[in-house]
Amino acid sequence: EVQLVESGGGLVQPGRSLRLSCAASGFTFDDYAMHWVRQAPGKGLEWVSGISWNSGSIGYADSVKGRFTISRDNAKNSLYLQMNSLRAEDTALYYCAKGDSSVLEGVGNYFDYWGQGTLVTVSS
Amino acid sequence: QSVLTQPPSVSGAPGQRVTISCTGSSSNIGAGYDVHWYQQLPGTAPKLLIYGNSNRPSGVPDRFSGSKSGTSASLAITGLQAEDEADYYCQSYDSSLSGPLYVFGTGTKVTVL
Numbered sequence: 081e082v083q084l085v086e087s088g089g090g091l092v093q094p095g096r097s098l099r100l101s102c103a104a105s106g107f108t109f110d111d112y113a114m115h116w117v118r119q120a121p122g123k124g125l126e127w128v129s130g131i132s133w134n135s136g137s138i139g140y141a142d143s144v145k146g147r148f149t150i151s152r153d154n155a156k157n158s159l160y161l162q163m164n165s166l167r168a169e170d171t172a173l174y175y176c177a178k179g180d181s182s183v184l185e186g187v188g189n190y191f192d193y194w195g196q197g198t199l200v201t202v203s204s
Numbered sequence: 205q206s207v208l209t210q211p212p213s214v215s216g217a218p219g220q221r222v223t224i225s226c227t228g229s230s231s232n233i234g235a236g237y238d239v240h241w242y243q244q245l246p247g248t249a250p251k252l253l254i255y256g257n258s259n260r261p262s263g264v265p266d267r268f269s270g271s272k273s274g275t276s277a278s279l280a281i282t283g284l285q286a287e288d289e290a291d292y293y294c295q296s297y298d299s300s301l302s303g304p305l306y307v308f309g310t311g312t313k314v315t316v317l
Binding site (some may be wrong): 082107109113115124125126127139141142145175182185186188189190191192193195196197 | 309
C-alpha cells in the first residue's frame, strides 16, 4: 500500500524558514517523480514543485521560484521542501504527491497518490 | 495560478447526470497534454478520479467518465449519489518557457440536492 506521510509544518513568522518532509513507502521510490501541491484555506489546489526520479529535472511554480527548494533522498525514501522567505500567502496545507512517471516533462503526467498534508501557517 | 477554468458549482438530484467543464488554452490542453481529474471529499486529500482524459483507476465507479476536445475537457457523473458531493479539480501540463509546469483547474463543488 502506497503511503505518503508529510511532516514539518507549523506556525512561522513572515520572512522565516521551514523545511517540510515526506516519508514514502509501499512503492519503489526512486522510480518516480515526486511533487508538492498546496491548498490555501478554502481555496483550490496549486502545484508548488516537482522533482524527477534522479533529481535531474526540477520545476517550481512562479509563486515560489527563488524561495523554495525541493530535494529528495532516494536512500531514505524521502522528499523535502525547504521554504525560505516565507510570506503570508504561503499559508496552506502542503501535500506530498507521487507522480505517475519518473520524469517531470510529459504529455500525460499526473498525481496518483497523495499524503494527508501538513499545515503551514505564516503569521506574526 | 489556475489557468484551467471550471464552473464554481454544479448541482443535481440523486440519480441525475451532471457535467463539469475544464477550459484551458493552446499551451496546455490545446497543446495535446492529457487532462486528469481529482475528487476531494470534505476534509480529505484529493484522490485521482480520471487519468489520461478518460481512464478510471481501479476502484473508481464507472459512473464517472471523462472526455477531452480541443482546448477543453469534461467530467461527467451519471446516476449522481450523495457520496459524490465533493470538490472536483481538473489538471494538465503547461508548456511554460520557464520550465515544467503543472496546472490545476479552479475547482467545482458538486452538490447533491
